[in-house]
Amino acid sequence: MRDAWQNLILPDLMQMVQEDDVQGLAAFCGVVHPASVAEILEELEDPQVWRILDQADDQLRVEIFEFLSLKRQTELAESLDEKRLSHLLEWMSADDRVDLLSRIPEGRRENALRLIAQAERNEIRRMLSYDEDSAGAVMTSDYASLPASITVLDALARLRQQAPDSESIYYVYILGENRHLEGVISLRQLILARPETRLSEIMKRDPIRVRVTEPRVVAAEMLGRYNFIAVPIVDDSDRLVGIVTHDDALDVVQEEATEDAYLQSAMAPLEDTYQESPLFEILWKRGVWLLFLSFVALMNAHVIDHYRGTADSPQATQVGTGLSSLILLFLPLVMASGGNAGSQSATLFIRMFALRPSAGRGSSNLVNDLPLVARELLIGLCLGSALAFLDFTVAWLWFGRSMYESSVIAATVVMVVTLGTSAGSLLPLLFRRLGMDPAIMSNPLIAAMIDVLGVILFYEIGLLVLT
Numbered sequence: 001m002r003d004a005w006q007n008l009i010l011p012d013l014m015q016m017v018q019e020d021d022v023q024g025l026a027a028f029c030g031v032v033h034p035a036s037v038a039e040i041l042e043e044l045e046d047p048q049v050w051r052i053l054d055q056a057d058d059q060l061r062v063e064i065f066e067f068l069s070l071k072r073q074t075e076l077a078e079s080l081d082e083k084r085l086s087h088l089l090e091w092m093s094a095d096d097r098v099d100l101l102s103r104i105p106e107g108r109r110e111n112a113l114r115l116i117a118q119a120e121r122n123e124i125r126r127m128l129s130y131d132e133d134s135a136g137a138v139m140t141s142d143y144a145s146l147p148a149s150i151t152v153l154d155a156l157a158r159l160r161q162q163a164p165d166s167e168s169i170y171y172v173y174i175l176g177e178n179r180h181l182e183g184v185i186s187l188r189q190l191i192l193a194r195p196e197t198r199l200s201e202i203m204k205r206d207p208i209r210v211r212v213t214e215p216r217v218v219a220a221e222m223l224g225r226y227n228f229i230a231v232p233i234v235d236d237s238d239r240l241v242g243i244v245t246h247d248d249a250l251d252v253v254q255e256e257a258t259e260d261a262y263l264q265s266a267m268a269p270l271e272d273t274y275q276e277s278p279l280f281e282i283l284w285k286r287g288v289w290l291l292f293l294s295f296v297a298l299m300n301a302h303v304i305d306h307y308r309g310t311a312d313s314p315q316a317t318q319v320g321t322g323l324s325s326l327i328l329l330f331l332p333l334v335m336a337s338g339g340n341a342g343s344q345s346a347t348l349f350i351r352m353f354a355l356r357p358s359a360g361r362g363s364s365n366l367v368n369d370l371p372l373v374a375r376e377l378l379i380g381l382c383l384g385s386a387l388a389f390l391d392f393t394v395a396w397l398w399f400g401r402s403m404y405e406s407s408v409i410a411a412t413v414v415m416v417v418t419l420g421t422s423a424g425s426l427l428p429l430l431f432r433r434l435g436m437d438p439a440i441m442s443n444p445l446i447a448a449m450i451d452v453l454g455v456i457l458f459y460e461i462g463l464l465v466l467t
Contacts, residue, residue, distance in 0.1 A: 009028075009032075010040060013025075013028060013052070016028070017048055017052065022055055025051070025055040026055040026056065028052070028055075029052065029053070029056035029060060030056065030060065034060065034063045034064040034067050035067045037052075037064045037067070038067035038068045041053075041064070041068065042069065046075065046076055046079040047079075049076060050076070050079070050080075053065065058087075058091050059091065061091075062088065062091040065088070065092070066096045069272070069273070070099055070100070070272070071272045073100050074100065074103045074104065077104060078104070078108075082108070082112045082114075082115060083115060085108075085112040086112045086114075086115035086116050089101070089112060089113075089116060089124075090116060090117075090120070093140055093167055094123070094124075094127065094139075094140040094142050094167075095127075095138055095139060095140040098124065098127045098128055101113075101124065101128060102132070113125070123141055127139075127141070127242075130212065130213075131213070133215055133216055134214065134215065134216060135210050135211065135212055135214050135216050135218065135219040135233050135244060136213065136233065136241070138216045138219065138244055138248045138249075138251075138252055139212070139241070139242030139243060139248075140167050140242055140243060142165060143166055143167065143171075143173060143230070143232075143240075143243045144159055144162045144163070144168075144169045144172045144173070145162075145172065145173045145175045145179075146158060146172055146173075146175070146185075147174070147176075148174045148176065148182055148183065148199050148203060149198060150199060151196055151197060151198055151199075152190055152193045152194065152196070152197050152199070155199055156190060156191075159172065159187075167243075167245060168229060168243065168245050169187060170186060170187050171185070171186055171228075171229065171232075171243075172185045172186075172190065173232055173240055174199055174200075175240060178237070178239055179240050180239055180240075181207070181232055181234055181238055181239070181240045182203070182205065183203035183204055183205045183206070184203060184204050184207040184232070185199060185203045189202055207232060208222055208226060208228070209232045209233070209234050209238075210222055210231055210232070210233050210234070211233075211235070212235050213236075217256055219231055219244040219249065220249040220252040220253050220256075223246055223249040224249070224253075228246070229245065230244065230245045230246065231243065259437070260350060260439040263439035267285055268284075268285035268288065269285075270285065292445075299452050303456055303459075326401070326405055326408065326409075327458055327462065330391075330395065330409050330458075331458060333391065333409070333413075334409070334412050334413060334454045334458055335416075335451045335454045337384075337387055337391075337416055337417050337420075338416030338417055338419060338420035338447075338450040338451070338453070338454045339420065339447030339448075339450050339451060340447075341380060341383060341384075341416075341417045341420035341424070342419075342420030342423050342446040342447060343424065343443035343446060343447055344424065345376055345379075345420070345421045345422075345423075345424025346428055346446050347424075347443065348425075349372075349424065349425050349438065350428055350438050353428070353432060369429050372425065373422070373429070376422065376424075376425040377418065377421065377422055379421055380417055380418035380419075380420065380422060381414070383417055383421070384413060384414040384415070384416070384417030387413050387417060388410035388411070388413045388414045388417075391406075391409050391410055392407065392409065392410035395410075404465055405466070407465060408461050408462045408465050408466065411461050411465075412458045412462075416450060416453065416454045419453055419457075420450045423446055423450060424446055427446065
């Protein structure tokens with residue numbers, strides 16, 4: 001799509017910029033969808049972008065600006081003086097401007113905030129104070145609220161006044177004293193209700209809510225589980241402080257899925273997209289994990305070196321073939337079986353947590369997880385036994401190994417696969433209980449750990465059976 005826009009519209013757009021065609025640029029901003037306009041502006045120079053955006057009214061300009069990537073927004077904001085930046089921030093939605101301000105240097109940010117009204121400035125600073133992974137960091141304070149005592153007729157009149165400043169009016173939140181959340185009413189209910197009916201009679205009391213300090217994925221989970229358009233965010237005193245809308249929840253889900261994909265591939269998450277990330281950042285975030293995995297692999301080499309003298313001794317020779325020869329031939333099979341089984345278990349558990357992110361977070365009680373661990377242990381034994389039978393048969397009949405040597409391979413595969421599935425389930429559970437991201441136990445790390453255990457088990461079982 002981007003290539004099509006570039007080829008069809010960009011040449012005409014650049015010509016309008018060069019000719020200072022104000023009417024043409026204004027028509028372009030008004031006719032083309034804001035998301036498509038932003039897609040075209042992504043590749044232009046800062047002065048060209050602002051030359052085009054300045055032809056749109058304030059509301060449309062900000063709508064287009066918010067469709068730009070966060071990195072591009074930051075670059076464009078840096079090119080503005082404090083007065084224009086503060087004006088831009090005043091028109092932006094609460095959650096988007098907080099994301100932008102979090103990337104602007106503190107000194108410049110404070111200079112711009114001084115030009116914003118005191119009440120709005122305090123609200124921005126309050127939202128900036130929330131942890132970036134909390135529900136408060138992705139919420140917006142632009143919502144519709146009403147008291148419970150008024151009638152439906154009065155409510156609709158007040159909503160018309162609140163609508164221009166609200167990001168979503170599909171849900172109207174009913175507030176009591178000190179903004180205490182008492183209930184919620186959908187816009188559909190208001191339209192269908194009798195005009196003289198009081199909101200207290202039709203509102204849904206004690207609505208689903210999320211604490212402002214809870215992880216942002218919990219808010220996204222609530223929206224998905226109950227098919228909400230928005231979910232209210234409250235503080236410790238149950239006062240409404242904002243809402244998380246469905247579009248912000250989609251962004252959270254996408255970011256979390258991307259982060260998990262990075263972690264499962266043994267790479268620290270990037271702050272921006274791959275194309276926008278600096279070379280040094282990519283080298284650092286990939287290199288740290290690779291160095292750590294290399295250290296684990298060196299442990300593997302140390303284990304092999306430790307057993308080498310023992311494996312080559314006369315006592316380790318059966319049917320004319322040394323243990324080292326057996327291990328050299330079948331070690332890749334053993335390591336692959338355990339590593340793949342562990343990666344499968346880890347992927348299943350990490351995905352399970354992604355689909356129910358609030359379950360068991362930070363809890364020290366492992367009782368509820370014991371059935372999951374037991375089932376994975378049983379699965380590991382079943383899979384390991386099936387693979388062991390296959391490997392025993394192939395080693396005995398195809399490779400011509402003795403029954404003792406084939407038994408060593410089979411026994412090692414059973415234990416390694418069982419350990420792999422156990423590690424793939426237990427390690428994400430452990431990290432989950434500690435309040436950490438379970439995806440940090442990436443598949444390469446689990447595979448590397450099982451490789452070391454596989455080498456030790458292969459040698460120990462071989463020495464036990466063949467000597």
